[in-house]
Amino acid sequence: MDSRLKHRLPSVVTLGFLVAGFLLAGFMARAxxxxxxxxxxxxxxxxxxxxxxxxxxxxxxxAGTYVENLVISKRGLIL
Known part of the structure; x- marks a missing residue:
């Protein structure tokens, strides 16, 4: 393995984890x-x-009385 690649690989891996973390946090923050x-x-x-x-x-x-006919056509909702 090229010595320059050996020195850059940890930085690239760390950057990849940071990007993945920010993307995951963005999706979780939307809930x-x-x-x-x-x-x-x-x-x-x-x-x-x-x-x-x-x-x-x-x-x-x-708590309350809700007289409704519900249509749930979405996935991933928590009631």
């Missing part, structure tokens, strides 16, 4: 928690929260 409650929350309808959610999001449903 949101959407709050549903009968009054005073960003969402008063479970379906509205499902429709606005992205994969990886969590929908937190507070």
């Amino acid at each position: 949101e928690t959407l709050l549903v409650c009968p009054q005073g929350c960003p969402f008063s309808s479970v379906q509205e929260a499902i429709s606005r959610a992205s994969p990886g999001d969590t929908i937190l449903i507070q």
